[in-house]
Amino acid sequence: MSLCEGLGCGSSLLWPRVLLFGDSITQFSFQQGGWGASLADKLVRKCDVLNRGFSGYNTRWAKIILPRLLRKGSVLDSPVAITIFFGANDSALKDENPKQHIPLEEYVANLRSMVQYLRSVDVPEGRIVLITPPPLCEAAWEKECLAQGCKLNRLNVVVGEYASACLQVARDCGTDVLDLWTLMQKDGQDFSPYLSDGLHLSPKGNEFLFSHLWPLIEKRVSSLPLLLPYWRDVAEARPELSLLGDGDH
Template sequence: MSKFTPVVWPKVILFGDSITQFSFQSHGWGAEIANKLARKCDVVNRGLSGYNSRWAKVVLPRLLGGQNSAEHIAAVTVFFGANDCSLEDKNPQQHVPLQEYSENLKDVGKLLSSAGVSSDRIIFITPPPLHEPAWEKECLLKGSPLNRSHAVAGQYAEACVRAAGQVGADVLDLWTLMQKDGQDYSVYLSDGLHLSEQGNQFVAQHLWGLLESRVADLPFILPYWGDVDPSSPESSLLRDQ
């Protein structure tokens, strides 16, 4: 059997809560990023619905794997806060106090750095704004009162921006961008909390603006089909790139 070098795909890891987990659905922002990076990079969805930053920093080392696991990671997005900002008296299970949330994000950044993912490859994403009337309907359908606040979500978004600066990571401030110039941010949300199709497009567009420079130099993996020698495909397909 002829010897060959295994093909290694670099990775972009999407780490977050349900807004990340759902991002691989049809027209989702994660699926859009994965499509842009086909044949260049694997986009790995590590979204965990319902999770907060407290739980995130506990499970992150298990998700990263063992030694040299970060060697081929091109970028990591860290997208928590939508559950952390739950009101303590209405949703204590998911609520994380603001200061702890900030520290948890910084700990996530430090864990990634200690695993070999440099801070310039980390992108924090703030929670989006919350449309209270729509989310209250969802809560009432489940037999509970409104358990989140638009203003409180904004405080967590600000904390996310500060934490990113303190660990040297980039940040996508959805809270600010979705409300820029007084625009109606509710169109970006399907139920007041999670993203609509338009919201997914918004996130994909702005995230790509931050990701593109980090993946611009990644090569096209394996030869273009027209460049394969049909008389001796092995000579094209088994050579190192």
């Protein structure tokens, strides 16, 4: 007799998912102190937080791979929330970094296309959060570029144009948006401590992003129950009565 036959297995647990889709700033977000790791910790036993960050990618490539990450017709493929976080590579200067550069008009079209695709696979705009690229600290990033044998290949004013375009897409499509570019520079503050190398987030930058993202995610997951009972609530004599129910507490 199998264990399931002996105990009478309950229904499979469907773990809700939050999907993080973006470039290296998303890929690195599960490192110690990362904003994705903080989100996963906050949602433990409520949601699986999936990191689908792809270092160096732009929206042209992201648009192509998104259908490989989410498909229609499966509950497992319908996240309760999804972040779309691109622009740091799209905004690279064409003359210095033509492989990653995406023209501003195409960046807008690609973001719109991804939101429209998500709608087509039953992920409504109310579950989507767009995130603008963070500001660029040119002095620090130029040092990184020179160390790699190339010229400064990004400018903060250009990144700002892509951030503004991301905001417009969010307004037009009805999604939430986190304007990281503006928030990090609010009131003319020095934003360099938020960045580790002028482009990617430092521990302080990760904490900053998480603190502003969490309220947007929380309203999408606040009604989700804790999966499986708190240990003190498990029936001692017949634990299967507690553990083989619907999965909530």
